[in-house]
Amino acid sequence: MKKCYFDHVATNPLHPDALEAMMPYLKEEFGNPLSIYEYGTRAKKAIEDAREQVAALVNSKPAEIIFTASGAEANNFALRGIALAKQNEGKHILVSRMEHHSILNSARFLEKSGFVVTYLSVDNKGNVDPEAVRKAITKETILISVTHASSEVGTIEPIKEIVKVAKEHNIIVHTDAVATTGNIPVDVKDLGVDLLSMAAHQFYGPKGAGALYIRQGLRIVPLIYGGIQETGRRAGTENVPAIVGMGKAAELAKKELQDRMAYLRPLRDRIIDTMAGVKNVFLTGDRDNRLPGHVSFCVEFIEGEAMLLLLAAKGIFSASGSACSSKALKASPVLLSMGVPAGLAQGSLVFSLGSGNTPEDVDYLLEEFPAVIKRLRDMSPFAQGWGDSDKAGECKI
Amino acid sequence: MKFIENVKPDVTTDIVYMMCPMHLLKLQEQIKELEQGQILEIMTDYDGALEDIPAWCEKTGNEFLGMEETEDFYKFYIKKLTR
Numbered sequence: 001m002k003k004c005y006f007d008h009v010a011t012n013p014l015h016p017d018a019l020e021a022m023m024p025y026l027k028e029e030f031g032n033p034l035s036i037y038e039y040g041t042r043a044k045k046a047i048e049d050a051r052e053q054v055a056a057l058v059n060s061k062p063a064e065i066i067f068t069a070s071g072a073e074a075n076n077f078a079l080r081g082i083a084l085a086k087q088n089e090g091k092h093i094l095v096s097r098m099e100h101h102s103i104l105n106s107a108r109f110l111e112k113s114g115f116v117v118t119y120l121s122v123d124n125k126g127n128v129d130p131e132a133v134r135k136a137i138t139k140e141t142i143l144i145s146v147t148h149a150s151s152e153v154g155t156i157e158p159i160k161e162i163v164k165v166a167k168e169h170n171i172i173v174h175t176d177a178v179a180t181t182g183n184i185p186v187d188v189k190d191l192g193v194d195l196l197s198m199a200a201h202q203f204y205g206p207k208g209a210g211a212l213y214i215r216q217g218l219r220i221v222p223l224i225y226g227g228i229q230e231t232g233r234r235a236g237t238e239n240v241p242a243i244v245g246m247g248k249a250a251e252l253a254k255k256e257l258q259d260r261m262a263y264l265r266p267l268r269d270r271i272i273d274t275m276a277g278v279k280n281v282f283l284t285g286d287r288d289n290r291l292p293g294h295v296s297f298c299v300e301f302i303e304g305e306a307m308l309l310l311l312a313a314k315g316i317f318s319a320s321g322s323a324c325s326s327k328a329l330k331a332s333p334v335l336l337s338m339g340v341p342a343g344l345a346q347g348s349l350v351f352s353l354g355s356g357n358t359p360e361d362v363d364y365l366l367e368e369f370p371a372v373i374k375r376l377r378d379m380s381p382f383a384q385g386w387g388d389s390d391k392a393g394e395c396k397i
Numbered sequence: 398m399k400f401i402e403n404v405k406p407d408v409t410t411d412i413v414y415m416m417c418p419m420h421l422l423k424l425q426e427q428i429k430e431l432e433q434g435q436i437l438e439i440m441t442d443y444d445g446a447l448e449d450i451p452a453w454c455e456k457t458g459n460e461f462l463g464m465e466e467t468e469d470f471y472k473f474y475i476k477k478l479t480r
Contacts, residue, residue: 085414088469221414232412232419 003315004361008293008354009151009179010319014245015204021248022206025241033238034227043240050247054211057250058177058196059187066212066230067243071178071199072102073223074212075145077234078174078195079106081220082143083115086172090140096120096128097337098150098157100176104333107145116140124339125286126155134165141171148177148186148196152334152350153285154294156184163192172218178202178210182253183291184261188213195220200242204355205249209242264293264353267362271295271351274366278373284335284348293353298340302347302376310372316365319350398447401463404474406438407431413442413470420446421453424475428459431477436462442470450475 005013025046031039033047048062055062068074083093095107097119107117118136122128128146137144144166149156159175166173174195177186181196182203188196195218200209214220214233226235253260272295275281280300299307304320311318335345351365410427412419420441427437439450447464450473454461462474 217411219411219413222416225416228419228422232415 001315002361002364004317004364005356006316006318006351006353006361006365009202009350009352011201011207012204012354013356014201014206015249015252017252018205018245018248022241022245025244029240031240033240034229043238046240046244047238050243050250053247053251053254054198057186057254058181058198058213059189060213061216063231064188064213064216066214066233067238067246068210068212068234069208069239070210071176071197071202072100072210074197074199074210075100075102075176075178076106077212077220077223078197078214079103079143079145080110081223082172082174082195082218083110084221085219086142087115090138090142091115092138092140092142093117094120094133094136094141094144094146096122096146096157098122098126098128098147098152098155098334099145100147100151100178103145103147103176120146122334122337126150126153126284126334126338127286128157128162130158130161130165133162137165137169137171141169143172143174145174145176148175148180148191149184149291149294150285150334151179151291151294151352152332152348153296153338154179154290154350154352155285156180156289156291159191159193167192179291182250182257183293185257188215194218200246200249203249203253206242206245208239209246211246260355261292263355264357267353267357267359268293268295270362271366275369278370280377281373282344284338284340291352293357295351295353297349298335298344299347299349299373300344301380302373304346304348306376307347307349307372310376311368314368314372316368319352320348398451399461399463400465401474402465404436404438404462404465406474407435409438409440411440413440415441416443417445417449419443421449424450424453428457428475428477428479433477433480435477437475437477439473439475440470441473446471446473 031043033044051062051065055065111117120128146157146162163173172194175193176197178199180186181198194215196213198211201207222233224235229235282298284296284298308320332345410423412423420443451461458479460476460478462476465472
Protein backbone atom coordinates (compact mmCIF):
# COMPACT_ATOMS: atom_id res chain seq x y z
CA MET A 1 0.00 0.00 0.00
CA LYS A 2 1.10 3.54 -0.73
CA LYS A 3 2.29 5.43 2.34
CA CYS A 4 2.09 9.21 2.49
CA TYR A 5 3.49 11.06 5.47
CA PHE A 6 1.61 14.34 5.87
CA ASP A 7 2.51 15.02 9.50
CA HIS A 8 5.64 17.13 9.23
CA VAL A 9 4.52 19.42 12.07
CA ALA A 10 4.80 16.38 14.35
CA THR A 11 8.29 15.66 13.16
CA ASN A 12 10.44 15.32 10.05
CA PRO A 13 12.70 12.53 8.88
CA LEU A 14 16.39 13.11 9.51
CA HIS A 15 18.25 14.49 6.50
CA PRO A 16 20.85 11.94 5.32
CA ASP A 17 23.59 14.59 5.36
CA ALA A 18 22.74 15.45 8.97
CA LEU A 19 22.94 11.77 9.90
CA GLU A 20 26.30 11.50 8.17
CA ALA A 21 27.60 14.53 10.08
CA MET A 22 26.40 12.97 13.34
CA MET A 23 27.87 9.50 12.87
CA PRO A 24 31.44 10.16 14.08
CA TYR A 25 30.01 11.66 17.29
CA LEU A 26 27.92 8.55 17.91
CA LYS A 27 30.99 6.40 17.46
CA GLU A 28 34.64 7.30 17.84
CA GLU A 29 34.24 10.99 18.72
CA PHE A 30 32.57 10.32 22.06
CA GLY A 31 34.50 12.91 24.07
CA ASN A 32 32.99 15.24 26.64
CA PRO A 33 33.28 18.82 25.33
CA LEU A 34 34.53 19.95 28.75
CA SER A 35 37.53 17.62 28.69
CA ILE A 36 40.77 19.42 27.95
CA TYR A 37 42.44 16.63 25.98
CA GLU A 38 41.85 16.05 22.27
CA TYR A 39 38.64 14.03 22.55
CA GLY A 40 37.11 16.94 24.42
CA THR A 41 38.48 19.72 22.27
CA ARG A 42 37.19 18.06 19.09
CA ALA A 43 33.72 17.63 20.60
CA LYS A 44 33.81 21.24 21.79
CA LYS A 45 34.77 22.45 18.32
CA ALA A 46 31.93 20.41 16.79
CA ILE A 47 29.45 22.15 19.10
CA GLU A 48 30.85 25.59 18.36
CA ASP A 49 30.68 24.92 14.61
CA ALA A 50 27.03 23.88 15.02
CA ARG A 51 26.38 27.06 17.00
CA GLU A 52 27.69 29.08 14.07
CA GLN A 53 25.49 27.17 11.63
CA VAL A 54 22.36 27.66 13.74
CA ALA A 55 23.22 31.33 14.32
CA ALA A 56 23.60 31.83 10.56
CA LEU A 57 20.15 30.33 9.97
CA VAL A 58 18.46 32.90 12.22
CA ASN A 59 20.95 35.75 11.64
CA SER A 60 22.22 35.97 15.21
CA LYS A 61 25.68 35.94 16.76
CA PRO A 62 26.86 32.45 17.68
CA ALA A 63 27.14 33.45 21.36
CA GLU A 64 23.42 34.27 21.35
CA ILE A 65 22.48 30.63 20.68
CA ILE A 66 22.01 28.33 23.69
CA PHE A 67 21.45 24.67 22.88
CA THR A 68 18.64 22.83 24.65
CA ALA A 69 17.23 19.33 24.40
CA SER A 70 14.01 20.41 22.65
CA GLY A 71 11.83 23.25 21.51
CA ALA A 72 9.71 22.71 24.61
CA GLU A 73 12.75 23.20 26.82
CA ALA A 74 13.65 26.38 24.96
CA ASN A 75 10.10 27.66 25.53
CA ASN A 76 10.17 26.78 29.24
CA PHE A 77 13.60 28.39 29.59
CA ALA A 78 12.49 31.60 27.88
CA LEU A 79 9.27 32.07 29.81
CA ARG A 80 10.39 31.00 33.25
CA GLY A 81 13.92 32.35 32.92
CA ILE A 82 12.82 35.85 31.93
CA ALA A 83 9.90 35.93 34.39
CA LEU A 84 12.25 35.16 37.29
CA ALA A 85 14.94 37.53 36.05
CA LYS A 86 12.50 40.42 35.64
CA GLN A 87 10.12 39.83 38.55
CA ASN A 88 11.37 42.88 40.44
CA GLU A 89 10.20 45.08 37.57
CA GLY A 90 6.75 43.53 37.28
CA LYS A 91 4.85 40.30 37.34
CA HIS A 92 2.60 40.50 34.29
CA ILE A 93 3.08 38.31 31.21
CA LEU A 94 1.19 38.24 27.90
CA VAL A 95 0.85 35.05 25.88
CA SER A 96 -1.51 34.21 23.05
CA ARG A 97 -4.09 31.46 23.19
CA MET A 98 -2.44 29.97 20.11
CA GLU A 99 0.64 28.89 22.03
CA HIS A 100 2.04 25.41 22.31
CA HIS A 101 1.52 23.63 25.64
CA SER A 102 5.14 24.27 26.58
CA ILE A 103 4.29 27.98 26.68
CA LEU A 104 0.77 27.68 28.07
CA ASN A 105 1.74 25.29 30.85
CA SER A 106 4.82 27.34 31.74
CA ALA A 107 2.51 30.35 31.96
CA ARG A 108 0.16 28.39 34.25
CA PHE A 109 3.08 27.40 36.43
CA LEU A 110 4.10 31.06 36.68
CA GLU A 111 0.53 32.00 37.60
CA LYS A 112 0.72 29.58 40.51
CA SER A 113 3.98 31.25 41.53
CA GLY A 114 2.37 34.68 41.78
CA PHE A 115 2.65 36.03 38.24
CA VAL A 116 -0.36 37.39 36.38
CA VAL A 117 -0.86 36.09 32.84
CA THR A 118 -3.14 37.56 30.18
CA TYR A 119 -4.10 35.14 27.41
CA LEU A 120 -4.53 37.04 24.14
CA SER A 121 -7.35 36.00 21.85
CA VAL A 122 -6.87 35.59 18.13
CA ASP A 123 -9.11 36.53 15.22
CA ASN A 124 -10.89 33.99 13.03
CA LYS A 125 -7.80 33.58 10.85
CA GLY A 126 -5.63 32.89 13.87
CA ASN A 127 -3.88 36.27 13.99
CA VAL A 128 -2.87 37.97 17.21
CA ASP A 129 -3.80 41.64 16.81
CA PRO A 130 -0.89 43.95 17.76
CA GLU A 131 -3.46 46.51 18.95
CA ALA A 132 -4.89 43.90 21.34
CA VAL A 133 -1.36 43.45 22.63
CA ARG A 134 -1.12 47.21 23.19
CA LYS A 135 -4.39 47.24 25.13
CA ALA A 136 -3.33 44.32 27.31
CA ILE A 137 -0.01 45.91 28.34
CA THR A 138 0.15 47.25 31.89
CA LYS A 139 2.90 48.96 33.87
CA GLU A 140 3.66 45.54 35.30
CA THR A 141 4.16 43.77 31.95
CA ILE A 142 7.64 42.27 31.63
CA LEU A 143 7.30 39.71 28.85
CA ILE A 144 5.22 38.98 25.75
CA SER A 145 5.33 35.56 24.12
CA VAL A 146 3.59 34.96 20.80
CA THR A 147 4.25 32.03 18.50
CA HIS A 148 5.77 32.79 15.09
CA ALA A 149 3.29 30.34 13.55
CA SER A 150 0.93 27.90 15.14
CA SER A 151 1.49 24.35 13.98
CA GLU A 152 -2.23 23.79 14.29
CA VAL A 153 -3.58 26.39 11.85
CA GLY A 154 -0.37 27.47 10.18
CA THR A 155 -1.01 31.22 10.31
CA ILE A 156 2.17 33.30 10.44
CA GLU A 157 1.80 35.86 13.22
CA PRO A 158 2.64 39.58 12.88
CA ILE A 159 5.64 39.35 15.22
CA LYS A 160 7.36 42.48 13.87
CA GLU A 161 4.28 44.59 14.61
CA ILE A 162 3.94 43.06 18.08
CA VAL A 163 7.62 43.79 18.77
CA LYS A 164 7.06 47.40 17.69
CA VAL A 165 4.28 47.80 20.27
CA ALA A 166 6.32 46.03 22.96
CA LYS A 167 9.39 48.18 22.40
CA GLU A 168 7.37 51.36 22.95
CA HIS A 169 6.99 50.04 26.48
CA ASN A 170 10.42 48.42 26.78
CA ILE A 171 8.98 44.94 27.15
CA ILE A 172 10.86 41.75 26.28
CA VAL A 173 9.42 39.67 23.43
CA HIS A 174 9.83 35.93 22.94
CA THR A 175 8.59 33.99 19.96
CA ASP A 176 8.18 30.26 19.64
CA ALA A 177 9.61 29.71 16.17
CA VAL A 178 9.67 25.91 16.37
CA ALA A 179 7.24 25.59 13.46
CA THR A 180 8.92 28.26 11.34
CA THR A 181 12.70 28.01 11.79
CA GLY A 182 14.11 26.27 8.74
CA ASN A 183 10.73 26.35 7.01
CA ILE A 184 10.31 30.06 6.28
CA PRO A 185 12.85 32.89 6.65
CA VAL A 186 13.47 33.54 10.34
CA ASP A 187 15.70 36.51 11.11
CA VAL A 188 15.99 37.62 14.72
CA LYS A 189 17.23 41.07 13.73
CA ASP A 190 14.40 41.61 11.28
CA LEU A 191 11.75 40.30 13.69
CA GLY A 192 13.31 42.32 16.51
CA VAL A 193 12.61 39.67 19.14
CA ASP A 194 14.69 39.24 22.28
CA LEU A 195 14.28 35.47 22.48
CA LEU A 196 13.36 32.81 19.93
CA SER A 197 12.87 29.05 20.33
CA MET A 198 13.64 26.43 17.71
CA ALA A 199 13.80 22.65 17.37
CA ALA A 200 16.07 20.67 15.06
CA HIS A 201 13.62 17.92 14.10
CA GLN A 202 11.31 20.51 12.56
CA PHE A 203 13.87 21.18 9.83
CA TYR A 204 15.15 17.67 9.14
CA GLY A 205 17.55 17.59 12.07
CA PRO A 206 17.49 15.03 14.86
CA LYS A 207 15.18 14.85 17.87
CA GLY A 208 16.79 15.83 21.16
CA ALA A 209 18.26 19.12 19.98
CA GLY A 210 16.72 22.55 20.22
CA ALA A 211 17.99 26.04 20.83
CA LEU A 212 17.04 29.33 22.37
CA TYR A 213 18.26 32.57 20.85
CA ILE A 214 18.89 35.04 23.67
CA ARG A 215 19.74 38.57 22.60
CA GLN A 216 23.16 39.61 23.80
CA GLY A 217 23.02 41.46 27.10
CA LEU A 218 19.72 39.95 28.21
CA ARG A 219 19.77 38.38 31.66
CA ILE A 220 18.00 35.08 32.15
CA VAL A 221 17.71 32.69 35.08
CA PRO A 222 18.83 29.19 34.05
CA LEU A 223 16.36 26.34 34.03
CA ILE A 224 19.02 23.74 34.72
CA TYR A 225 21.84 24.37 37.18
CA GLY A 226 25.05 22.42 37.23
CA GLY A 227 28.19 22.84 35.20
CA ILE A 228 29.51 25.54 32.94
CA GLN A 229 28.08 24.19 29.68
CA GLU A 230 26.46 26.83 27.46
CA THR A 231 28.24 29.56 29.47
CA GLY A 232 26.51 28.41 32.64
CA ARG A 233 23.06 29.05 31.25
CA ARG A 234 22.15 25.45 30.52
CA ALA A 235 24.05 22.83 32.48
CA GLY A 236 24.37 19.19 31.51
CA THR A 237 26.75 17.36 29.21
CA GLU A 238 25.82 18.35 25.68
CA ASN A 239 24.11 15.95 23.30
CA VAL A 240 27.00 16.32 20.87
CA PRO A 241 25.68 14.15 18.00
CA ALA A 242 22.25 15.80 18.07
CA ILE A 243 23.76 19.29 18.22
CA VAL A 244 26.06 18.48 15.29
CA GLY A 245 23.04 17.16 13.38
CA MET A 246 21.11 20.32 14.20
CA GLY A 247 23.99 22.42 12.89
CA LYS A 248 24.14 20.49 9.61
CA ALA A 249 20.35 20.63 9.22
CA ALA A 250 20.47 24.38 9.83
CA GLU A 251 23.15 24.83 7.19
CA LEU A 252 21.07 22.83 4.68
CA ALA A 253 17.89 24.68 5.58
CA LYS A 254 19.58 28.03 5.03
CA LYS A 255 20.88 26.92 1.65
CA GLU A 256 17.68 25.23 0.44
CA LEU A 257 15.03 27.38 2.13
CA GLN A 258 13.70 29.16 -0.94
CA ASP A 259 13.62 25.95 -3.01
CA ARG A 260 11.84 24.05 -0.25
CA MET A 261 9.20 26.77 0.07
CA ALA A 262 8.76 27.01 -3.69
CA TYR A 263 8.28 23.24 -3.86
CA LEU A 264 5.75 23.01 -1.04
CA ARG A 265 3.50 25.99 -1.76
CA PRO A 266 1.91 24.69 -4.99
CA LEU A 267 1.29 21.28 -3.36
CA ARG A 268 -0.32 22.98 -0.39
CA ASP A 269 -2.42 25.25 -2.56
CA ARG A 270 -3.67 22.36 -4.66
CA ILE A 271 -5.00 20.63 -1.54
CA ILE A 272 -6.63 23.85 -0.31
CA ASP A 273 -8.20 24.65 -3.69
CA THR A 274 -9.49 21.15 -4.33
CA MET A 275 -10.92 20.67 -0.86
CA ALA A 276 -12.61 24.07 -1.02
CA GLY A 277 -15.03 22.40 -3.45
CA VAL A 278 -16.01 19.69 -0.95
CA LYS A 279 -19.17 20.41 1.02
CA ASN A 280 -18.89 21.01 4.78
CA VAL A 281 -15.12 21.36 4.67
CA PHE A 282 -13.65 24.61 5.97
CA LEU A 283 -10.07 25.78 5.82
CA THR A 284 -8.76 26.99 9.19
CA GLY A 285 -6.17 29.73 9.46
CA ASP A 286 -5.12 32.22 6.83
CA ARG A 287 -5.38 31.19 3.17
CA ASP A 288 -2.06 32.68 2.04
CA ASN A 289 -0.14 33.93 5.03
CA ARG A 290 0.56 30.44 6.33
CA LEU A 291 3.38 27.90 6.58
CA PRO A 292 4.35 26.74 3.06
CA GLY A 293 3.54 23.06 3.64
CA HIS A 294 0.59 23.47 5.98
CA VAL A 295 -3.07 22.73 5.34
CA SER A 296 -5.68 22.54 8.11
CA PHE A 297 -9.39 21.89 7.85
CA CYS A 298 -12.44 21.49 9.98
CA VAL A 299 -14.97 19.03 8.63
CA GLU A 300 -18.55 19.27 9.83
CA PHE A 301 -20.34 16.34 11.46
CA ILE A 302 -17.25 14.19 11.68
CA GLU A 303 -14.67 13.67 14.42
CA GLY A 304 -11.05 14.35 13.55
CA GLU A 305 -9.98 11.12 15.22
CA ALA A 306 -12.26 9.05 13.00
CA MET A 307 -10.81 10.70 9.88
CA LEU A 308 -7.28 10.09 11.18
CA LEU A 309 -7.95 6.39 11.61
CA LEU A 310 -9.59 5.87 8.22
CA LEU A 311 -6.88 7.88 6.47
CA ALA A 312 -4.19 5.92 8.31
CA ALA A 313 -5.83 2.72 7.06
CA LYS A 314 -5.26 4.09 3.56
CA GLY A 315 -1.62 4.84 4.34
CA ILE A 316 -2.17 8.59 4.78
CA PHE A 317 -0.68 9.88 8.01
CA SER A 318 -1.91 13.22 9.33
CA ALA A 319 -2.88 14.87 12.61
CA SER A 320 -5.96 16.16 14.34
CA GLY A 321 -5.66 19.32 16.37
CA SER A 322 -2.29 20.13 17.83
CA ALA A 323 0.19 17.37 17.06
CA CYS A 324 0.62 16.49 20.70
CA SER A 325 -2.94 16.89 21.96
CA SER A 326 -4.67 14.64 19.45
CA LYS A 327 -4.74 11.87 22.02
CA ALA A 328 -6.67 14.05 24.44
CA LEU A 329 -9.79 13.85 22.24
CA LYS A 330 -11.12 17.24 23.10
CA ALA A 331 -11.81 20.30 21.05
CA SER A 332 -8.64 22.22 20.34
CA PRO A 333 -8.26 25.38 22.47
CA VAL A 334 -6.63 27.06 19.46
CA LEU A 335 -9.66 26.50 17.25
CA LEU A 336 -12.06 27.47 20.02
CA SER A 337 -10.13 30.72 20.55
CA MET A 338 -10.52 31.44 16.82
CA GLY A 339 -14.27 31.22 17.25
CA VAL A 340 -14.76 27.79 15.68
CA PRO A 341 -17.85 26.20 17.29
CA ALA A 342 -16.99 23.33 19.65
CA GLY A 343 -18.77 20.79 17.47
CA LEU A 344 -16.92 21.78 14.32
CA ALA A 345 -13.59 21.97 16.15
CA GLN A 346 -13.91 18.23 16.85
CA GLY A 347 -13.54 17.64 13.14
CA SER A 348 -10.14 19.24 12.72
CA LEU A 349 -7.43 17.79 10.57
CA VAL A 350 -3.92 18.99 9.71
CA PHE A 351 -1.92 17.90 6.68
CA SER A 352 1.64 19.14 6.85
CA LEU A 353 3.82 18.51 3.83
CA GLY A 354 7.55 18.09 3.59
CA SER A 355 10.23 17.74 0.98
CA GLY A 356 9.64 13.96 0.80
CA ASN A 357 6.08 14.44 -0.47
CA THR A 358 5.48 14.19 -4.21
CA PRO A 359 2.69 15.56 -6.43
CA GLU A 360 1.53 11.91 -6.65
CA ASP A 361 1.15 11.83 -2.85
CA VAL A 362 -1.12 14.85 -3.13
CA ASP A 363 -3.12 13.16 -5.94
CA TYR A 364 -3.61 10.15 -3.70
CA LEU A 365 -4.71 12.32 -0.76
CA LEU A 366 -7.18 14.24 -2.90
CA GLU A 367 -8.63 10.97 -4.13
CA GLU A 368 -8.95 9.33 -0.71
CA PHE A 369 -9.80 12.23 1.61
CA PRO A 370 -13.18 13.17 0.08
CA ALA A 371 -14.08 9.45 0.07
CA VAL A 372 -13.25 9.15 3.77
CA ILE A 373 -15.35 12.23 4.51
CA LYS A 374 -18.28 10.80 2.57
CA ARG A 375 -18.07 7.43 4.27
CA LEU A 376 -17.98 8.97 7.76
CA ARG A 377 -20.67 11.49 6.96
CA ASP A 378 -23.00 8.73 5.78
CA MET A 379 -22.45 7.03 9.14
CA SER A 380 -22.81 10.21 11.20
CA PRO A 381 -26.00 10.67 13.21
CA PHE A 382 -25.40 14.39 12.88
CA ALA A 383 -25.28 14.51 9.09
CA GLN A 384 -28.36 16.67 9.02
CA GLY A 385 -27.05 18.98 11.74
CA TRP A 386 -25.68 18.52 15.24
CA GLY A 387 -29.17 18.54 16.72
CA ASP A 388 -28.17 20.59 19.73
CA SER A 389 -27.57 24.25 20.43
CA ASP A 390 -24.26 24.18 18.59
CA LYS A 391 -25.72 24.62 15.10
CA ALA A 392 -23.37 24.11 12.22
CA GLY A 393 -24.94 27.06 10.47
CA GLU A 394 -23.35 29.40 13.01
CA CYS A 395 -19.94 28.64 11.67
CA LYS A 396 -18.34 31.80 10.29
CA ILE A 397 -14.81 30.71 9.57
CA MET B 398 35.31 43.95 52.38
CA LYS B 399 36.49 46.99 50.47
CA PHE B 400 33.66 49.15 49.11
CA ILE B 401 34.22 51.56 46.30
CA GLU B 402 32.08 53.95 44.25
CA ASN B 403 32.13 55.63 40.85
CA VAL B 404 34.71 53.40 39.24
CA LYS B 405 35.03 53.72 35.48
CA PRO B 406 35.67 50.20 34.20
CA ASP B 407 37.27 49.48 30.84
CA VAL B 408 35.32 46.25 30.40
CA THR B 409 32.11 45.01 32.01
CA THR B 410 31.02 41.39 32.28
CA ASP B 411 27.47 40.58 33.27
CA ILE B 412 27.10 37.11 34.81
CA VAL B 413 24.02 37.79 36.94
CA TYR B 414 22.03 34.56 37.58
CA MET B 415 25.02 32.41 36.76
CA MET B 416 26.39 30.12 39.41
CA CYS B 417 29.80 28.90 40.52
CA PRO B 418 32.26 28.57 38.85
CA MET B 419 31.21 31.05 36.16
CA HIS B 420 32.42 34.01 38.27
CA LEU B 421 35.97 32.67 38.30
CA LEU B 422 35.97 31.40 34.73
CA LYS B 423 34.72 34.69 33.32
CA LEU B 424 37.13 36.60 35.52
CA GLN B 425 40.06 34.61 34.18
CA GLU B 426 38.84 34.84 30.59
CA GLN B 427 38.20 38.59 30.71
CA ILE B 428 41.41 39.51 32.53
CA LYS B 429 43.34 37.83 29.72
CA GLU B 430 41.75 40.22 27.24
CA LEU B 431 42.66 43.35 29.22
CA GLU B 432 45.78 45.50 28.99
CA GLN B 433 47.85 46.01 32.11
CA GLY B 434 46.33 48.72 34.29
CA GLN B 435 42.83 48.39 32.84
CA ILE B 436 39.85 47.79 35.10
CA LEU B 437 37.34 44.95 34.84
CA GLU B 438 33.85 45.15 36.31
CA ILE B 439 32.03 41.91 37.07
CA MET B 440 28.32 42.00 37.82
CA THR B 441 27.11 38.92 39.68
CA ASP B 442 24.50 37.92 42.25
CA TYR B 443 26.50 34.90 43.35
CA ASP B 444 27.35 35.21 47.06
CA GLY B 445 30.41 32.98 46.76
CA ALA B 446 32.04 35.73 44.71
CA LEU B 447 32.37 37.85 47.88
CA GLU B 448 35.17 35.59 49.08
CA ASP B 449 36.36 34.12 45.80
CA ILE B 450 37.08 37.24 43.78
CA PRO B 451 39.32 38.99 46.36
CA ALA B 452 41.05 35.66 47.00
CA TRP B 453 41.55 35.09 43.27
CA CYS B 454 43.08 38.55 42.91
CA GLU B 455 45.50 37.90 45.73
CA LYS B 456 46.48 34.55 44.30
CA THR B 457 47.03 35.82 40.78
CA GLY B 458 48.64 39.14 41.70
CA ASN B 459 45.89 41.41 40.34
CA GLU B 460 44.50 44.27 42.36
CA PHE B 461 41.07 43.97 43.92
CA LEU B 462 39.86 47.57 43.94
CA GLY B 463 36.63 46.90 45.81
CA MET B 464 32.97 46.27 45.28
CA GLU B 465 29.66 48.03 45.08
CA GLU B 466 26.36 46.51 46.08
CA THR B 467 23.14 47.25 44.20
CA GLU B 468 19.68 45.98 45.04
CA ASP B 469 19.96 42.96 42.74
CA PHE B 470 23.65 42.16 42.40
CA TYR B 471 27.23 42.98 43.29
CA LYS B 472 29.77 44.79 41.16
CA PHE B 473 33.39 43.80 41.61
CA TYR B 474 36.27 45.89 40.32
CA ILE B 475 39.59 44.33 39.45
CA LYS B 476 42.64 46.08 38.05
CA LYS B 477 44.89 44.00 35.86
CA LEU B 478 48.47 44.02 37.09
CA THR B 479 49.86 40.77 35.75
CA ARG B 480 50.94 40.23 32.19
